[in-house]
Amino acid sequence: MGSFKLGAMTLGGLFKKPETIQYPAQTKPMPAGLKGHVVNDVETCILCSICAKRCPTSAIEVDKKGRTWAINRFRCVQCGSCVRECPKQCLTMDPHYASPATQMEPSVFDVPEHEKVQAEV
Numbered sequence: 001m002g003s004f005k006l007g008a009m010t011l012g013g014l015f016k017k018p019e020t021i022q023y024p025a026q027t028k029p030m031p032a033g034l035k036g037h038v039v040n041d042v043e044t045c046i047l048c049s050i051c052a053k054r055c056p057t058s059a060i061e062v063d064k065k066g067r068t069w070a071i072n073r074f075r076c077v078q079c080g081s082c083v084r085e086c087p088k089q090c091l092t093m094d095p096h097y098a099s100p101a102t103q104m105e106p107s108v109f110d111v112p113e114h115e116k117v118q119a120e121v
């Protein structure tokens with residue numbers, strides 16, 4: 001590429017609208033078909049680990065003893081396998097962007113003890 005063409009491109013870039021936005025202060029409309037990110041309704045989760053076993057990227061970690069369910073959003077490829085396989089249907093794909101993070105750490109959620117439902121006599 002000639003230096004004239006390169007200079008013209010650089011100058012042109014100064015007057016063009018920026019390609020990026022100041023996320024999260026500014027947001028763009030969600031594109032059609034956006035899969036979003038995995039959300040767990042921890043009130044329903046039974047910590048069975050099926051989602052973790054089915055995840056092709058090992059993005060989910062279940063700690064039954066510590067009663068936590070964790071997802072590493074930097075590993076998740078939004079395949080939806082965990083959502084399809086969860087026996088309690090507590091996983092869903094939220095078609096919005098996940099909150100921005102400053103560290104590449106998993107998001108950890110506490111799973112409450114579920115009270116056993118007593119059958120009424």
Ligand code: SF4
Binds near residue numbers: 051089091
């Ligand atoms: S498969 Fe569903 S119920 Fe089992 S640990 Fe995962 S989210 Fe919880």
Ligand code: SF4
Binds near residue numbers: 083
């Ligand atoms: S959507 Fe796919 S990659 Fe993401 S956590 Fe679920 S199984 Fe893993």
